[in-house]
Amino acid sequence: MARLATLFTILAFLAPQASAAPPASMADILAASPPSDWRALDPANTIYLQLPKGRVIIELAPSFAPHHVANIKTLIREGYFDGLAIVRVQDDYVVQWADPDGKRPLGAAAASVKAEFDRAYDIAEPFTPLPDPDTYAPSTGFADGFPAARDPLSGKTWLTHCYGMVGVGRGNDADSGGGTELYAVIGHAPRQLDRNVTLVGRVVRGVDLLSSLPRGTETLGFYKTTAERTPILSMKLAADVAPGDRAPLEALRTDSTTFEALLHNRRFRHDDWYKTPAGRLDVCNMPLPVRDVGGQ
Amino acid sequence: MARLATLFTILAFLAPQASAAPPASMADILAASPPSDWRALDPANTIYLQLPKGRVIIELAPSFAPHHVANIKTLIREGYFDGLAIVRVQDDYVVQWADPDGKRPLGAAAASVKAEFDRAYDIAEPFTPLPDPDTYAPSTGFADGFPAARDPLSGKTWLTHCYGMVGVGRGNDADSGGGTELYAVIGHAPRQLDRNVTLVGRVVRGVDLLSSLPRGTETLGFYKTTAERTPILSMKLAADVAPGDRAPLEALRTDSTTFEALLHNRRFRHDDWYKTPAGRLDVCNMPLPVRDVGGQ
Numbered sequence: 001m002a003r004l005a006t007l008f009t010i011l012a013f014l015a016p017q018a019s020a021a022p023p024a025s026m027a028d029i030l031a032a033s034p035p036s037d038w039r040a041l042d043p044a045n046t047i048y049l050q051l052p053k054g055r056v057i058i059e060l061a062p063s064f065a066p067h068h069v070a071n072i073k074t075l076i077r078e079g080y081f082d083g084l085a086i087v088r089v090q091d092d093y094v095v096q097w098a099d100p101d102g103k104r105p106l107g108a109a110a111a112s113v114k115a116e117f118d119r120a121y122d123i124a125e126p127f128t129p130l131p132d133p134d135t136y137a138p139s140t141g142f143a144d145g146f147p148a149a150r151d152p153l154s155g156k157t158w159l160t161h162c163y164g165m166v167g168v169g170r171g172n173d174a175d176s177g178g179g180t181e182l183y184a185v186i187g188h189a190p191r192q193l194d195r196n197v198t199l200v201g202r203v204v205r206g207v208d209l210l211s212s213l214p215r216g217t218e219t220l221g222f223y224k225t226t227a228e229r230t231p232i233l234s235m236k237l238a239a240d241v242a243p244g245d246r247a248p249l250e251a252l253r254t255d256s257t258t259f260e261a262l263l264h265n266r267r268f269r270h271d272d273w274y275k276t277p278a279g280r281l282d283v284c285n286m287p288l289p290v291r292d293v294g295g296q
Numbered sequence: 297m298a299r300l301a302t303l304f305t306i307l308a309f310l311a312p313q314a315s316a317a318p319p320a321s322m323a324d325i326l327a328a329s330p331p332s333d334w335r336a337l338d339p340a341n342t343i344y345l346q347l348p349k350g351r352v353i354i355e356l357a358p359s360f361a362p363h364h365v366a367n368i369k370t371l372i373r374e375g376y377f378d379g380l381a382i383v384r385v386q387d388d389y390v391v392q393w394a395d396p397d398g399k400r401p402l403g404a405a406a407a408s409v410k411a412e413f414d415r416a417y418d419i420a421e422p423f424t425p426l427p428d429p430d431t432y433a434p435s436t437g438f439a440d441g442f443p444a445a446r447d448p449l450s451g452k453t454w455l456t457h458c459y460g461m462v463g464v465g466r467g468n469d470a471d472s473g474g475g476t477e478l479y480a481v482i483g484h485a486p487r488q489l490d491r492n493v494t495l496v497g498r499v500v501r502g503v504d505l506l507s508s509l510p511r512g513t514e515t516l517g518f519y520k521t522t523a524e525r526t527p528i529l530s531m532k533l534a535a536d537v538a539p540g541d542r543a544p545l546e547a548l549r550t551d552s553t554t555f556e557a558l559l560h561n562r563r564f565r566h567d568d569w570y571k572t573p574a575g576r577l578d579v580c581n582m583p584l585p586v587r588d589v590g591g592q
Contacts, residue, residue: 089508091503091504091507091508092459092460092503092507117571117572132431133429133430133431134429134431135428135429135430135431135576135577135578136574136576136578162484163388163483163484164388172568172569174571187459187483187484187507188458188459188483188484188485188578188580188581189484189578189581190581191574191578191581192562192565192570192573192574192576192577192581194574195571195572196569196570196571196572207387207388208387208511211387211388211483211507211508211511212385212387212507212508212509212510212511213508214508215504215507215508266488269488272468273468273492274488274492275413275470275491275492276413276491276492277488278432278487278488278490280431280432280488281431281488282431282432282484282485282487284484285484285485285486285487285488
């Protein structure tokens with residue numbers, strides 16, 4: 001109820017004469033957001049994946065997959081991914097990058113890490129639930145800036161396979177993934193993968209550099225020839241890049257009143273174009289705003 | 297119940313020793329399908345959208361949007377779309393093609409057609425329902441080869457905005473669309489558009505030719521320059537193409553026992569890779585098989 005009351009407060013603030021004024025747009029709501037509703041991306045948990053056409057920025061989710069995230073950071077710092085390639089682009093599914101030859105040394109990193117498909121949650125943890133039914137989970141919402149789900153019966157929580165989410169490829173053994181093969185979702189959320197793969201983060205900038213790549217024509221979207229692959233020029237942690245070369249990004253806190261107002265806005269599209277607002281929202285249809293504060 | 301019994305029959309046929317044999321894969325189920333479970337695409341309701349890199353094939357849905365489909369056919373037969381362009385590619389949303397200058401004559405076609413957002417349904421109409429909850433609709437399933445939804449309270453049915461679905465752009469007036477601007481979904485299903493736009497069909501081949509296009513950098517994904525646009529070489533009905541130049545495609549009937557078996561297979565992924573089958577299926581996560589029978 002406190003959350004709802006705050007929501008009404010912010011809505012009233014945005015549209016003092018709510019009954020007469022047009023409803024606040026998403027842009028209006030963001031423009032009115034207080035600085036405290038935003039958080040700077042942590043350079044130690046932000047990846048820069050450099051492709052020939054630009055930089056893809058990924059925010060890691062150590063609160064959901066601490067061991068995989070740690071192993072991926074080790075791989076990154078050893079330069080494991082530099083010079084590798086995008087080897088697979090399957091339409092309406094995933095883009096995957098890996099060592100095509102499987103010969104690169106792992107150094108101090110582990111070849112595999114025990115699965116982190118889900119974890120126990122504490123009811124006091126920040127979680128902004130969606131009130132609408134979900135096909136795949138008893139409850140969905142947002143945690144730490146990521147789309148997530150919860151099952152109160154088992155007491156487990158997990159990240160959900162929405163567009164732009166990044167996961168760890170694995171073999172048939174649940175514990176066979178380690179982070180040497182990573183994928184990003186570029187299609188309709190393949191939610192059947194939830195709790196079957198370890199998700200480690202999400203693309204916050206440049207997902208179009210992945211989603212617009214030519215599709216591979218072999219089974220599962222693998223490229224037929226090496227020439228079709230997109231090279232990975234480098235993959236670095238933002239913390240290891242000179243401060244002047246970092247992208248100064250802030251993400252909207254998903255436990256903020258601004259985010260609650262956005263959720264309301266997206267569930268009830270009261271603008272001139274929508275004739276039948278859904279009154280519902282799929283966890284994978286909610287934009288998670290990220291802004292560049294370089295100019296401020 | 298009859299449907300369920302038939303499903304068990306086909307499953308038993310596919311795996312006579314169901315308790316011992318490995319479960320049938322999607323490929324197994326399709327390989328065992330009888331010819332009567334397939335239907336040839338109707339050339340009068342099949343569009344060939346020719347782009348420089350290949351042909352996109354769209355199946356029209358006259359049972360859901362008869363007036364829009366008729367108007368689009370008139371436009372096509374007048375050559376309205378030939379030489380137009382893809383003007384908009386918005387990541388995780390839509391590809392849109394239209395007359396960028398809005399100057400092309402409409403001939404006998406109407407500039408706008410009354411909205412066909414939904415329609416009444418008869419309970420006897422073929423509809424293969426999904427048993428799982430959906431965020432946006434009381435009931436979802438498949439009708440005439442398309443993903444669809446129903447609301448038993450209002451007695452209405454409508455097509456759902458899944459990946460690859462094709463719709464009619466419109467202005468703020470519900471009745472302002474006519475088919476001169478068409479879009480295809482290339483991202484997570486924007487189901488909030490359901491019942492707000494008239495859907496007219498779906499891409500059955502070549503959606504990757506649309507989804508892999510470079511994204512536009514202007515608002516809503518419009519291209520900044522004309523040079524960025526992809527030209528539409530032609531847009532024709534299959535019926536107006538010489539038989540030898542047609543793609544001989546068949547779609548799996550969504551009211552067939554084979555399709556029921558596939559639905560079961562996708563809800564319960566009992567293979568070596570899946571550790572936690574979802575036991576659920578989103579209407580937009582079900583592949584709708586189309587096969588080329590040219591070689592048979």
